[in-house]
Each structure stands twice: as C-alpha cells, then as structure tokens.
Amino acid sequence: MKVATYTRFEILRTFRNRRFFIFSLGFPLALYFLIAAPNRHETDIGGTGISAPLYFMVGLAAFGTMTAMLSSGARIAGERAVGWNRQLRITPLTARQYLRAKVLTGYLLALTSMALLFVSGTILGVRLSLSEWLSMSGLILVGLIPFAAAGILIGHLLTVDSIGPVIGGVTALLAILGGTWFPIAASGPLHDISQAMPSYWLVQASHVALGGSGWGARGWTIMTAWAVVMTILAARAYRRDTARL
Amino acid sequence: MLRGVTNVAGHVAQGDEIRLAGLEKSFATPRGPLHAVRGVDVAIARGETVALLGPNGAGKSTTIDMLLGLAAPDRGKVSLFGMTPGDAVDRGAIGAMLQTGALIHDLSVREIVAMAGSLYPRPMGIDEVLDVTGIGELAERRTQRLSGGETQRVRFAIALVSDPDVLVLDEPTVAMDVESRNAFWATMREFAARGTTVIFATHYLEEADAFADRVVLMASGQVVADGPPTEIKGMVGSRTIRATLPGADREALAALAGVSSADLRGEAIVLVCSDSDVAIRALLAAHPGARDIEITGAGLEEAFLQLTATDRPGQTPVP
Helix, strand or coil: CCHHHHHHHHHHHHHHCHHHHHHHHHHHHHHHHHHHCCCCCCCCHHHCCCCHHHHHHHHHHHHHHHHHHHHHHHHHHHHHHCCHHHHHHCCCCCHHHHHHHHHHHHHHHHHHHHHHHHHHHHHCCCCCCHHHHHHHHHHHHHHCHHHHHHHHHHHHHCCHHHHHHHHHHHHHHHHHHHCCCCCCCCCCHHHHHHHCCHHHHHHHHHHHHHCCCCCHHHHHHHHHHHHHHHHHHHHHHHHHHCCCC | CCCCCCCCCCCCCHHHEEEEEEEEEEEEECCEEEEEEEEEEEEEECCCEEEEECCCCCCHHHHHHHHHCCCCCCEEEEEECCECHHHHHHCCCEEEECCCCCCCCCCEHHHHHHHHHCCCCCCCCHHHHHHHCCCHHHCCCEHHHCCHHHHHHHHHHHHHCCCCCEEEEECCCCCCCHHHHHHHHHHHHHHHHCCCEEEEEECCHHHHHHHCCEEEEEECCEEEEEECHHHHHHHHCCEEEEEECCCCCHHHHHCCCCEEEEEEECCEEEEEECCHHHHHHHHHHHCCCCEEEEEEECCHHHHHHHHHHCCCCCCCCCC
16 A cells, blocks of 8 residues: 555645635735735834734734645545545545545645745845744744644534635634734733634744744643644544444 | 345355344434334355345445445444455455545546555556546546546446455446446456456346346345345336226236236226236226226336235235
8 A cells, every 4th residue: 555645646636726726825825915015115013123024924824824724624524525535434544544644735735835925025025044934934833733633623524515614714713813913912801812822822933033932831831732632623523424343 | 925035155154255244223313213224134155246226215325334334333243254344444355336426626537546546455557447447538537527427437446446355336327328337337247257246236126137146135224035136026027007997896906817916096996917918918808998008117116015015914015
C-alpha cells in the first residue's frame, strides 16, 4: 500500500478545485490588497508605530490560514455526501492515515495562503528580519492545530449544504473576537471572551512580527486545551460517523 | 413450494466460505424500530456467483453493509474465509460497489482508479483495469464530466482494482444503459470465471436469472428461498390475469386449469396463474363473457406476497 500516492492525489485534487481556490486563497488575498494597498504609505497605524501593510498582513495571515484549515471540513462533508467515505472504509486505508492526509492537505493550503500573503506584503513594502518571518510562521503553524481538528469535527458533523455558511460564520466571528480586524480592548468582558478564543492566540502568534511576545503560559495553556478538546471531539465525531466492526 | 435455506456449503471447510449466521439488524426511526434484517443465514462457497434478489426494503443493502463491515449486526456473525469483515478489508480481499455513491471530483478517471489502487497491497495494473472495464477511452476525463452510466463503470473499476477474492455489488446496473449493462455483466462473468466469488444484490429477476449460479431470495429482512435461478424463477415468475366478469364464482375460477389462485374484487376477477396461456383459454372457454382482459407478469413485490402468503396454510394468496 502506498499512502503517499493516495495523499498526493488528495492534494492534487484540492489544488485543482477552482472554487475552493477563489474562496480559501483568493479571498484573504483580495481583502488584503483592498485594505492595505490604499494605506500602504501609512507607517504609524493608530499611533502604534506599525505600518498598515504589516498590520493587515499579519491579521489576514491568521484569518487566511484559519479558513484554509477549516476548509478540510468542507471537503470531508463533500466526500461523505457522495459516499466516497464509505468506499474508502472498504479499503485498507486506516482512520489514522485518512485523517493524516486530511490534516496534511489542510496544512499545505494554510502554508500556501500564508506564503501568498507574505509575498503580497513584501510587494507593499513589508520588511522583516528572517528570524521574525520564521518565528511568526512557526507559531502560526502550531496555533493551527485546534483548527485542523475543528475542520475534521465539522466535516463529520455537518452536511455539505450547511457547512459553507457555518465555516463562513465561524471564521468571521472568530476573526472579530480574535482581533484580526481591529484590536480588542485591553480589559472588559469582550477582552475576556476574546482571550478564551483560539483565534485570539493565532492572531497573537502572527503579531510576533509586530513585536508581540507570542503566547506566554496563558496562551499555551488555552491553545493546548483547545487542541485537546477539539481532537477528542473530532475523534468522537469520526468514530460515530464511521462505526465499523 | 417454499424451500428452506440450503446449506450448500455444509461440506466445505469453514475457512473457505463466506458465512452469514443469524444476522439481525434494526434501525431506530421516528415511527419506532425498523427491523431491516431479521435472521439471515447464508453460506457461500468460494467461487460462487450469488444474487441477493428482493424488492426494495427487503434488507439486501443492510445485509451487504454487514457483510462489508460497514454496519455492525445487532445479533449474528459474519465471516469471510475465516476472517472478520474488518480483517478481510485490511487484506484487500474485498472489492465492492455500494448502492449509493458518486465519485469525488477534480481527478481524471485514471487518477481516481490509481488513487484507489494505491490503497491495496497487490493492485491490478491501472491500464489492465481500465481495459477490462471498458473505460480506456474515458481515462483522461475528469470524474465530474461523466454520465451516470460511465460513473457506474468507473466505480466498478474501483471495486476491481484490488484484484479481490470477493466482489460485492449492490444494485450495480442502476443508471446504466443496455449497452453498459451488457458490457458490465460480460466483465463480471470473466472475473467469476477466474474464481472470484461474486455476490450481487438486484431487484431484477432477469439479472439474477442470467448471471447467478444461485439466487437467495429476500423479503422483509428474511431469506424466503435459496436455490438455482430456474427454481426461483418458477416460484416468482408467475403471471396474473385480470378481467371483468360479473357474478363469477371464486371456487370455480380457482379450479380452472393453469390457475393457482383466484380473487374477486367487485365485478373484477384476479387470477394468479402457474401457466397463463392455459389459464386464459380455460377462462374464455368457461366464461366467454369475460372482458377488459389484462395479463401481466407478476412484479417481484407481488411474487413475494405470494411466497410469504403460501407460508401460512389455509390462506388464499392475495396478489
């Protein structure tokens, strides 16, 4: 058995889907140029000393990678709708291999989304040191773990009709609560809710490039908790959906 | 007339047969539990081609799901050549075409068959599979651009690519035109001739008759007959005569040559025939006034009602 071949076709098929490309990769990119390009000479956004192209690049990197990761759910729901899952279950492909291919594909998309935004940022004048690029990217990739599990979870819970709006709604809400679009107030109930969201810490991860300090003990704890809870729920949803002898 | 379940493979070592023993399966529905399968016992020897014949709702698909390990039986056991369904699947011993199913998009026919093949320990060559299933000319076409019949043929190729010991096909020819249907059965026969065990579900009596060595007849979740196709055809292949004949006598009609049972519905008569040619002559000889005559081949549903009705002695079968 060659799981690598299976995974390769899985990736090939994902990257061939035009609609998916437009929504998952094109949308954050278009949004970036729309917001950042007119303000590209703004070097001190809101008195923070951060340039507009940089600020929106890191915000959209969090948004774009989150969307890319959750889009695994849409593909899973689509496969379930046409019965492809049942077909796979009568092959020697194990659940672990199946899920690994899904997560790997999700990560590849997230990386592509990130790379496109970083290149666009550079075009609009963003300059960072190599260590800043790397530490930001690394922490984002770790921060995507709960989203990888969440993608699998919703893919096995929702139907192909309902998953599009759910992904759209959830990412929009998470993006707002995470402080993608505008900074969250430093205290108050919104601040508390926001801090409990995985998207908040994903945005904090990308804010490393803005001189942020990353996660700290609180961030790691909350993200670990999200990763564990989402993984357990995803495993349960998968098992319930595919109960086999 | 009703035969019990034949234990055809009684003499065969248990490791060399497929055995469904006492299978039962219910589903919860809003209107209470649905007993989809209620006690199915079948043993299938290696190399047999067996049709699971029955109307919709007979429990064929649920039985197949349990055979493949896609559903767990409430009671009973499935063994494939001494293995559990899960083990047989892991070894690549089973190839299956499920009843519902389409193909994932954005891959060519060759790619999707290769993708499926990559999952098995010893797959057939991709060109060989495309060739035997007659879809070589579709190889470069994207899966979303296939017709219903073409999709079925690609699904068949996916079922074959593992070079399985057992081929399980659930209503495989649905959505196929006559030409694809013939090509499909020709390919399937080749595989059966190579010693592959084939189990297929169908609600077409003709398909079961033409392609199976043995027919397992299912109705309401149970096996109601099991035997060679000719025998089953004799049981369910009866015809019905309907006519208008005021004042007819049921006993007299039932006694006519070629008639196995008679029923009155107002002025209409319904005769279930063992031989409709003989029966129509006898009817017209005895009752020249009979009009609005209609002779129809019994549908499977009707035939099953008959079969299950004869199960209870003293009751006239109502078609």
